[in-house]
Amino acid sequence: KRKSHPTLPPPAERVRLPAISKRKNRSVKNIGPPSLAHDHSRDAPISAPPCQLPSRDQVIAAEDRCYDADHAEFSNSHCADPPGPRHHTNHEPLSAEIHRGEALRRLRLGFTESLRTHHLSAPVGAFERWHFGWLLCSGHSHNATHPLDPLLPAAAAPEADQALVEELEEGGCAKRDEATRVAVGALREAADAEAVRLANDLAGRLDPDPEGLELRPAEGGAGGSGSGTLSHLFLGSLMPTTLKISNEWLGKLRVMHAAARGEGAGEAGEEEEEARFRLDLARLLLRYKAIGGSGFQAALGGGAFAVLRSCFGTTLELFASPLNARAAPYCSAFPDTDRAFGSLGSFLAFRPASGAFEANPPFVPLVVDAMCAHFEALLSHAESANSPLLFAVVVGASAALRRHAAWGRMLRLAGSAFGRARWDVALQKHGYTEGHAHICKGGAREARRMSSCDSAVFIWATEAGAVKWPPTEAAEVALRAAMRATVPRNLRKASKANKAAHAAKKEKKRQRQGQCK
Numbered sequence: 401k402r403k404s405h406p407t408l409p410p411p412a413e414r415v416r417l418p419a420i421s422k423r424k425n426r427s428v429k430n431i432g433p434p435s436l437a438h439d440h441s442r443d444a445p446i447s448a449p450p451c452q453l454p455s456r457d458q459v460i461a462a463e464d465r466c467y468d469a470d471h472a473e474f475s476n477s478h479c480a481d482p483p484g485p486r487h488h489t490n491h492e493p494l495s496a497e498i499h500r501g502e503a504l505r506r507l508r509l510g511f512t513e514s515l516r517t518h519h520l521s522a523p524v525g526a527f528e529r530w531h532f533g534w535l536l537c538s539g540h541s542h543n544a545t546h547p548l549d550p551l552l553p554a555a556a557a558p559e560a561d562q563a564l565v566e567e568l569e570e571g572g573c574a575k576r577d578e579a580t581r582v583a584v585g586a587l588r589e590a591a592d593a594e595a596v597r598l599a600n601d602l603a604g605r606l607d608p609d610p611e612g613l614e615l616r617p618a619e620g621g622a623g624g625s626g627s628g629t630l631s632h633l634f635l636g637s638l639m640p641t642t643l644k645i646s647n648e649w650l651g652k653l654r655v656m657h658a659a660a661r662g663e664g665a666g667e668a669g670e671e672e673e674e675a676r677f678r679l680d681l682a683r684l685l686l687r688y689k690a691i692g693g694s695g696f697q698a699a700l701g702g703g704a705f706a707v708l709r710s711c712f713g714t715t716l717e718l719f720a721s722p723l724n725a726r727a728a729p730y731c732s733a734f735p736d737t738d739r740a741f742g743s744l745g746s747f748l749a750f751r752p753a754s755g756a757f758e759a760n761p762p763f764v765p766l767v768v769d770a771m772c773a774h775f776e777a778l779l780s781h782a783e784s785a786n787s788p789l790l791f792a793v794v795v796g797a798s799a800a801l802r803r804h805a806a807w808g809r810m811l812r813l814a815g816s817a818f819g820r821a822r823w824d825v826a827l828q829k830h831g832y833t834e835g836h837a838h839i840c841k842g843g844a845r846e847a848r849r850m851s852s853c854d855s856a857v858f859i860w861a862t863e864a865g866a867v868k869w870p871p872t873e874a875a876e877v878a879l880r881a882a883m884r885a886t887v888p889r890n891l892r893k894a895s896k897a898n899k900a901a902h903a904a905k906k907e908k909k910r911q912r913q914g915q916c917k
Contacts, residue, residue, distance in 0.1 A: 451711035451869075453878050454703075462702030463885050466837065466844040467652040468727045494638055495607040497683050497737075500551045501690035503594045504531075507552075507587075508692075514586045515568075518579040521908065523800070524852075525763075526567055528692065533560030533766040534591070535733065539746075549602075550736050551690065554595035561588055563766055567800065610636035613678040617647070630841060633682055643685040649723065649838040653681060656728045656741040680740040684722055687737045697835030698849060699724040700760050700794060701886030704879060708792050711875035712859070713756040713868070718747040718771075718791075723838045748774055754787040756869055763796040769806035772813055779818045779862055788868045790820075790861035797824065798853040814858055821859040821871035823879070827851050830883035848888045855883075 454462070462468070508527050515522055538548060538555035548555060561584055568580045614634040631650055632642040645653075657677050688697070705726045708714045720730040721738060728742030735745040744750055747759070748770065759775075761767050775791050782789035793810075801807050814822050830851050834840060837847030857879065859871045 451872070451875055453874060454706045454710050454882075459703035459706055459882050459885055462706040463848075464845045465702060466648055466847075467655070468702070468705070469655060491679065491683065492602070493606045494609050494635060494679070494682055494686070496602050497686040497690075498638060499598060499601045499606075500549070501686055503552055503598045504690050507590055507594050510590050511583075511587050514583045518583050520568060520579060520583060522568060526564065529567070529762075529764045530560050530564040530587075531691070532733070532762055532764045533557060533563055536560070536764075536766055536770060539748075549595065549598060550734055551687070552591070552595045552598050554592070554599060556588075556592075559766060561585075570800065570803070607638060609679060610638065612675060613682060615678055630839065633678065633685065635682060643682060643689070644839045645681070645685065646838050646840060646843060648843045653684075653722060653741060656722060656725075657681075659728055660740055660742045680737075683737045684741065687734055688721060688723060697721065697724060697762075698832040699835075700758070701831065701833050701848070701883065702726065702844070703882035703885045704794075705758070707875070707878045707882045708758055711869065711872070711878065712790055712792050714758040714790075714792055715755055716744075716757050718750065718757050718759040719761045724833065724835070747771065751778060752789065753782060753785065754789050756788075756790040756792070756865070759791055759793045761793075761795060763798060763801060765801055765804035765806040768795060768801065769804075769809055772806065772809045775860060776813055776816075776818070779860060782865075783818075783862045786862075786864055788862060788864040790859065790865040790869050793858040793860065795856055795858075796851070796853050797856040810856075810858065813860060818860045818862065819858070820861050820866050821857070821876070823857040823876050825851075825855045825857065825880060825883055827854050829880070829887075830855060831886035831888060833886065848886050850888060 511522075511527055534557040535551075535553065537557035537559045538553040564587070565577075565580055565584050568584070569577055613636070615631055616634065617629065617631045629647050630644045631647055632644055634642050654677065657680060661673075691697075699720070705714075717725055717727075717730040719732075720726075721732050721734075722728075722741035722743065725732075725742075729744050730742065731745060731747040731750050732738040732743040733746065735743050739745070759771060761771050771793075775793075779789060779791075795801065795810070797807075813819060828850075831848050832851055833844075834847040834849050837844065840847040861869065
């Protein structure tokens with residue numbers, strides 16, 4: 401009989417597993433060609449005690465909340481280059497963020513229409529992957545003194561364009577490669593035009609912020625005060641619709657905002673602080689509503705974070721947002737809107753000298769490749785200083801990523817002296833927290849989704865990091881069970897939905913192949 405929750409390992413006081421199992425170590429199984437595999441038998445003996453595994457009840461409790469308020473604050477002493485102040489006060493009017501959202505929406509719709517015109521279809525999330533690749537590549541190539549727009553930078557990104565061409569060609573018909581390039585070229589031209597139009601709009605006269613944004617709880621449902629109910633933020637004449645936020649996430653963001661404000665929170669009165677919070681909240685919700693992609697913004701479940709924190713001491717998330725972060729501080733893609741809620745900025749600008757960190761990057765090959773290069777440089781520097789540094793990386797091992805050079809780079813890093821473990825998790829045996837969990841009526845308890853592909857967990861660490869946080873078999877068992885706890889409760893319905901979607905996708909692919917013949 402199937403149990404309601406996965407079986408977790410026994411309490412830590414009864415765990416007596418060795419740090420490295422005497423039988424063939426599953427942690428480093430299939431990490432790459434034999435020539436790349438790291439000989440762990442030459443590693444220094446691991447004398448660290450077994451990690452204090454969270455109990456089954458602790459994992460379930462972590463799954464049922466959206467924020468770990470008791471998580472320790474990250475110390476800047478671990479950073480080679482400590483980040484600057486976390487609260488950004490030079491905000492633009494809300495109307496500027498509304499203009500950005502409208503521009504990105506037009507660009508997305510235009511891309512969809514262009515594909516339809518050329519009788520092409522894009523894989524789910526293709527536009528979002530291209531957009532994040534554009535942001536990443538344009539940031540690398542930009543040398544001008546004027547800052548780029550955070551959402552629609554006026555800069556070319558040929559790497560992102562080429563990645564989109566390859567993705568469309570792999571998902572469609574080989575004989576339509578010319579149509580694919582025409583469609584992507586049209587997208588690039590439209591992106592450049594939207595960036596110029598946005599710059600002109602922002603340079604013009606923008607509507608001022610309304611005085612006092614109204615934050616109203618939804619009617620019904622425990623008087624609108626329950627954690628699973630929604631509140632609505634009204635932007636007055638700027639926008640006819642409201643911005644929604646779950647009361648549970650609203651409480652979390654209040655805590656994060658107050659912590660990021662620090663001593664500055666006491667300098668203003670209560671009404672002024674509330675007004676500032678609502679403006680920052682509005683900017684945040686507008687930004688993440690604009691980028692969309694529910695699955696694109698999904699995150700590890702709370703139980704998995706509890707295991708990683710207990711076994712590997714992970715103190716900070718390197719790919720998060722104020723909406724899906726388990727604690728603050730964290731790194732995120734949009735410091736202009738996120739810094740008010742504890743963001744340290746981009747992971748590429750974050751250079752820790754020691755410590756343990758969790759990385760669950762968006763499933764964008766260009767971002768994954770940049771992550772590997774950044775981590776390898778940090779690990780090499782920490783190894784030379786004999787400092788303990790560890791990265792626990794969770795990526796979606798989709799067929800598209802496995803075909804990309806980024807996957808090969810991950811395997812090479814896993815097979816190097818820094819590769820400590822790799823654990824593959826089957827699609828049907830784990831889930832993630834929904835990307836739109838902050839607007840789910842059921843709260844964190846109902847904000848779960850099945851994974852769309854297999855996932856891979858990599859543990860990369862320096863010699864000192866592997867001694868301090870050894871990847872034991874007990875840690876692997878606990879992490880697998882915690883990731884399985886994120887599977888939606890109505891597993892049968894979720895499985896049927898996945899099977900139906902997969903069957904429909906295969907049928908579309910068969911039809912496209914038939915049209916090519």
